[in-house]
Every structure is written in C-alpha cells, then in structure tokens.
Amino acid sequence: MITVTAARKHYGSFLALDDVDIDIPSGSLTALLGPSGSGKSTLLRAIAGLEGLDGGTVTIDGRDVTAEPPQRRGIGFVFQHYAAFKHMTVRDNVAFGLTIRKRPKAEIAKKVDDLLEIVGLDGFQHRYPAQLSGGQRQRMALARALAVDPQVLLLDEPFGALDAKVRTDLRQWLRRLHDEVHVTTVLVTHDQEEALDVADRIAVLNHGRIEQVGDPVTLYERPANDFVMGFLGSVASLGGQLVRPHDIVLERDHAAALALDAKVADSPGVITATVERVVPLGFEVRVDLRADSGERFAAQITRRDAAELGLREGETIHARATSRSTVVDHDPALAI
Template sequence: MITVTGANKRYGSFAALDNISLDIPSGSLTALLGPSGSGKSTLLRSIAGLESLDSGVVTISGKDVTHVSPQKRDIGFVFQHYAAFKHMTVRDNVAFGLKIRKRPKPEIAKRVDELLKIVGLDGFQHRYPAQLSGGQRQRMALARALAVDPQVLLLDEPFGALDAKVRADLRTWLRRLHEEVHVTTVLVTHDQEEALDVADRIAVLNKGRIEQVGTPEDLYDRPANDFVMSFLGEVAKLNGHLVRPHDIRIGRDPSMALVQNEGTAESAGVTRATVERVVHLGFEVRVELRNAATNELFSAQVTRGDSEALGLHEGETVYARATRIPVLPQRVIEPAAEGAVAVTASAAR
C-alpha cells in the first residue's frame, strides 16, 4: 500500500498540494484525475521521490520513504514522452535497468523475453525506437519500467501524446496488462474517459486538494459535489439542477416526457424547450435545447431509435424532464423561473 499523509507543496504563493492524504491499496490501479494545475503530477512525483514535500509523509509497503531517493523506492516510472535510448534496440532498452543492477545474463534474457511477449512486442526485439509506432514505443517504455519488478508503477499521462484511437487501444491493453501483472499502479490523467475506463479507483483533485476518492461507479453516480460531477462526465443544467444528459427524457407533449404511472407533468417537473440543434454521434444523438422558461441552453442524449421515433428538428417545441438527479450536498439550488416546474431530488427517483 502507498500512503500519503498531510502532504504540502508550495511554489512561491501557489499551493500545488494542500494537506493531501491518500491511501492507495496494494495491487490496485488508481487514477489521479484533475484539470491542469490541480496537483496530480506533483503528487505522483512526490510518491516517486522526484519532488520533495514541504511537509507530510509518504510510505510504501509500510516503509517511510519521504526522504529516500527515487532509486531506492523500488518504483517504475513512465512519462508521457518515452525517453527511449534511440541508439539501443527494443531488447536493450527493456534490459537496461536489469543490466545496471548487474543481473545475470540468462536472467536478463528470460525476463526481457517474458515482458516483450506480455506487452505484445515479441518479434520486435531487434528494432530501434525510431522503427516503432508511438503506441509500440509506449509499450516498450512500460516493459522497461516493469523489467526490474517494481513494487509500484507510476504513469504520468503515458498516452497523452498519442492520437485518440491509439489511446483507446492502449487503455484496453493497460487494463489487461494490470490484471496479468498485478503491480500497484498509479496513473495521472486529465482524461475522464481514460480514468473511468482503466482505473479501479479514482482520486479527483482540484486546486491542490482531493475532492473525492472512490470507484468509477461511486464518483459518476454519487459525486461529492458540483466539481466532481461536472469534471467526471457530461452535465446539463435543468432548472437549477445539474443532471447527466442521458438522464433527460424528451417527449412531444408533457405526458410523453413521463413513463407510465409516474404522475402528472407538473409533479414530475416537465419543462418546455425548443430544439436548437440535433447532432448525430454514431450510436447516440445529442439534442441541444433551450429552456422556454429560463432561456438557458442544455443538452440531452437520446438513442438513435428514440431520435428517429420523435423525428426531432430544429425550432420545434418539445418537453423534457430529468429522470434522475444526484444529491449534491454542496450544490446551491437556484430557484426555477416563473412558468418552470423545478424538479426535486425526490421526484427524480
């Protein structure tokens, strides 16, 4: 387990870490998620020993490593940029850490062959980094970090420099790799989809503080506050409430926005809106709407089937309601404008 207790780090007047405490279970894949400047990379580098804390304690497997050099923390580190040795082959890059530790040559050869097979680079041993794709170079970097059998693997936005399709493929691959090697892994990312797709647990950071820690399901379905909800997925604002666009039901008349035995349009908080734009996104459709009562824009996501059944077109009047509203303790509920029926949390469930 990695434990960070009371971590503080300032750069002049800027607080990169503001009294952060975090437990990372052994064998987990934990994502540190947040916007630029939230402190996630500083926290990762503090765990690695690449940044010294102003105050606080870092322990790995029960050992205080706060003042231990990075080389003695038994970690593997992968950066966004691969930092490969260009003059070395794939095999020599992966073997580098083992050679530095003066492991026997047969042991090095066996370990390198095992890892290249695991990361899908078997047969690429004699190529040079320039002969690999970006995704292959990053997999080589991960194999090199794993070669020394570290207690902890730290990944600092490892897929940030790659295009969207390669990133998606590598996310799937990283998840499978983690299930196979089970090394405690910490991933820094600002990509919400990446965190939801890959991690067992997510710590959401903002302005040097941790807003919430939990499973992807916990954070998405039960966010602690507006920031977590807004950062972890799309949101729409409907009559002063933050809701997920896929939790908004649309109908041609007030009753069509309801489901059977749900009550009246007034009790369920049905809102009249105008269709501003219909955007087809493959298997789903985003409907951009304007609240007739408040004049605010909001978006709903519907299936292609529902969109085709409704026959939605710009300028038409429809009726919308939130089918689910997360309870956000720190949310300030704005009063609904005259003519709009505010949806309460109890009515949405």
C-alpha cells in the same frame, strides 16, 4: 499500500498540494484525475521522490520514504514522452535497468523475452525505437519500467501524445496487463473516460485537494459535489439541478411528460424548450435545447428515439429527468 499524509507543496505563491491525504491499496490501479493545475502530477512526482514536499509524509508498504531518493523507493516511472535510448534496440532498452544492476546475462535475456511477450512486442527485439509506432514505444517503456520488478508503477499521462484510437487500444491493453502482473499502479490523467475505463479507484483532484476517492461506479452515480459530477462525465442543468444528458428524456406531449415525471423522486420538473440543433454522434444523438427561461442544455438520446420524435430545429419539446438521473450526494463520508 501507498499512504500519503498531509502532503503540502508550494511553487512560490502557488499551492500545488494542500494537505493531501490518500491511501492507495496494494495491487490496485488508481487514477489521479483532475484538470490542469489540480495537483495530480505533483502528487505522483511526490510519491516517486521526484518532488520534495514542504510538509507531510509518503510511506510505501509501511516504510517512510519521504526523505529517500527515487532509486531507493522501488518505483517504475513512465512519462508521456518516454526518452528511449535511440541507439539501443528494443531488447537493450528494456534490459537497461537490469544491466546496470549487473544481473546475470541469462536472467536478463529470459526476463526481457518474457516481458516483451507480455506487452505484445515479441519479435521486435532487434528493432530500434525509430522503427516503432508511438503505441509500441509506450509498450516498450512499460516493459522497461516493469523489468526491475518495481513495488509501484507510476504513469504520468502515458498515452497523452497518442491519437484517439491508439489511446483507446492501449488503455484496454494496460488494464489487461495490470490484471496479469498485479503491480500497484498509479495513473495520472485528465481524461475522465480513460479513468473510468482503466482504474479500480479514482481520486478526483481540484486546486491541490482531493474532492473524492472511490470506485468508478460510486463516483459516477454518487458524486460528492458538483465539481466531481461535472468533471466525471457530461452534465446538463435541468431546472436548476445537474443531471446527466443521457438521463434526460424528450416528450412531444406535455401532459404525458408531466404524468411520467410525477413518478421521479426529487424531480427538477418538466422543462419546455426549443430545439436549437440536432447532432448525430454515431450510435446516439445530441439535442441542443434552450429552455423558456433562456437556460441552454443538451440531451443525449438514442438514434431510435430521435427518429421516432422526428426532431427539427425550432420545434418545442418537453424535457424531463428519468429515475436514473444522477443527483449530487452531499454525504460527507463520500468526500476526502
């Protein structure tokens, strides 16, 4: 268990952490999610001991480590741009932490071989970092961090410098790796899809404060406020209410739309709008719309629905929310 209590950090007049409290359960994979400047990397570095706090405490497994240096916290750290030793082979890079701890050579060899197999780099032992792809270098970085059996693994935007396809593959691999090794892991990301895909729990930060902590389903379906809803997925303003674009249904018949909408609790109502653009996005279609009030919003519908509607730019259409529309839940118990 990692517990951060009343963490406060200033950089000059800028308040990076504003009395942050968070508990990170042992064995969990927790994502710190937020925009640039929200405090997520500062919080991660404070847990690691790379940033001192102006106030507050950090405890790991019940031990107060607030004043302890990083090397005494039992932490493995992986940055976005991992500085591998270019003159060392993959094997020697992964073994580095064990070597400086003067572990027996046989123990090092077995540990390194086991880790390289786990991270999918078996057979790459004698290559150099320059001979690896970006994704392979990050796998090597994770193996190196895990080699010293850290209590906690901290990842600061580890896939941010990689292209989209490699990022997708690596985050799926990271989830599988975590399920195998069960080390308490904290991941910093600004990518909401990455957080939803990988994490058991997500903490959403904004302006140095935690807006909400919970599992991905709870945060997506019961956001504590408009910021959480807007940051954790696309939103559209329909009749003054925030809803998910995929929870908007388009109807040609106004009377039918009204009849169906009457069954939706707390509905924002049926909005008459003009189709401005129809954008195919692979398996779905985004429809950009302008309401009669002048408000612009977008709906995401299936290709089948788009084909049945036969939408064209300039046409009038009627939009309504489904019963699955996400409504911001202002229950104080959901927020931190």
